[in-house]
Amino acid sequence: MKIIDYQDSRPIYxxxxxxxxxxxxxxxxxxxxxxxxxxxxxxxxxxxxxxVQKAYTELEREGFIYTVKGRGNFVKGDALLKDNKKVELIQEIAGLFKEAEEIGITFDEIISDVKMYLSGMIKGGEAT
Incomplete structure (x- = not known):
């Protein structure tokens, strides 16, 4: 898995x-x-x-990992992580829908266009 993309403007951590x-x-x-x-x-x-330590500190702050002194870092088994990510995504999507509505693009238009876009990108259940 590629972790670092030097073309990405985000910091490496x-x-x-x-x-x-x-x-x-x-x-x-x-x-x-x-x-x-x-x-x-x-x-x-x-x-x-x-x-790397800065990335781990961020992951721990956000509740993804925990540290055991002298043993290292471990993945936290918190079922809420996925729920929190879902809420975050819904908020982002809702903001985009609101922005589209403000410039005259209807909810139905967006849904239709997204379905067409995804059907062109997904073949046999796998993203292309």
Whole structure:
């Protein structure tokens, strides 16, 4: 899995944190799975250990991981993470619908266009 995209304008620590968030939300990383050590991940990604530590600190602050002194970082088994992400996505989508409505694009138009867009992107259940 590609974690760092040097074309992305976001800081590297944000890209690392986002990658792990998605792995946790998708179930790739399960509750109580041990995260890679800061040093090993920094070496693997050819980045500074402080950058990885900053990503881990952000993940812990947001409730995705927890730290055990002397043992490392582990995935937090919190069922609310997915629910929180769902609420966040709904808020973003609602904001976009409101913006569209303000410029005269109807809800039905958006739904129809999104369905057409997705049907062109998805074949056999897999995104292209």
């Amino acid at each position: 944000e890209q690392i944190a986002e990658s792990f968030k998605m792995q946790i939300l998708k179930g790739i990383l399960q509750a109580d799975d041990q995260m890679p050590s800061v040093r090993s991940l920094a070496m693997e990604l050819s980045t500074n250990p402080n950058t």
